[in-house]
Amino acid sequence: MNITVYLPFVASVLIGLAGPIVARRATPAVGATTLAAIVAIGAIGTLWATALLATTFIDDVPFLARAVGPIPVPDSVALVALAALVMALVRMGSVLRRRRRLYRRIHDVIADLETVDSDVVVLADARPDAFAVPGRGTARRRRNEPRIVLTEGMLAALDNPQKSALLAHERAHLRDGHHRLRAAADLAAAANPLLIPARNTVGFLCERWADERAVADVGSRRLVANAIATAALAQAADARAAAAGRQVALGFNHLGTVDRVAALHRPPASALRAATFLALVAGVCILAADVNATGELLEIVRRLI
């Protein structure tokens, strides 16, 4: 097994480092979709390469060693690969489970609320909050419909045009299936931690994408920017009031509220071909490396038979 089996790992480092920068320069829709796709390919590539490396352990099994002959991969590498593979699969399983559990719990609460048949659910909670939760079940057997959850605190913080902007934003998430892109990126990052920065950018770009959709719906960049800023400040004020007198560590994350508002203060970006091009090159490299290494594995298997 030659050096190309390691190529997917090199490509993942590149995707992790360059992917976010290039994708942020494209329109959010192109950037989010392309980056999520390339991150998924990167994860599949590294998983497969890891699995191949792990199988090189067979040249140490006494009665197979003679048939196979020595494979030029150190045993230590094969061992590390095996451990990494197991860890990756465990992490991916927990990502899937966590996601399913959270969706189920949220839908359980929604189901108990006696709401009129609407895709918007309002909670009697003074804390400003808003999120979209995708439906559950398959298209044929729907268990729960997708819903937008708002709190009374959020409704009180926004004026009517801002509320329309918020609803347009959340509906865009559901309509464009952003949760699928984010789930794919999340799984990929669980499979390969080198992809975590790119995963975070997919999350940010999905928010940006929904913001631009909201702009198209309400017809004003400034209005959407103001809705985000107003909602974020109301939530921050509420969090500060709740934390008064106590030392509470507030979690910051990478979904970049300020960056989103700043982007809305600028004119819309034009699609960047470079992002697609870069993704294509990286994807081909990873696939070629995997095919090459797979060919070598098949050769080893043939020698066995």
Added chain:
Amino acid sequence: MDAPRHERRAAGALESEVLAVLRSVDHPLKPSEIQSAVGRDLAYNTVHTILTRLQQKGDVARVPYGGRIGYAPVKSAAQVAAERMREALQSSDKHDEILQRFITALSPDEEDALRAALDGDRRL
């Protein structure tokens, strides 16, 4: 040894039944009304004990009602649902990564930047 534990569990079940009755209407209820709504041959004294316990917990409040004392739930079903939602969200420390959330926590610098963006037309 088993008897007291059994009794306590039964009391907990009764408490939630009484709460459910109080939440199902949008006005306070007299103990006798609660008694007949819960049914199950509940003694008036038992209802009274449950109401006192619920009041101590802060789940129900005594309010004047029709010239007598009525009881009303302190938390509505909607508030309970909101609390359950909060618990559901807090059950996963990764919920920000899973849910499509409109906004997330800000640092003080970010707050200043947003306030400036709202106040004037200053570019971020």
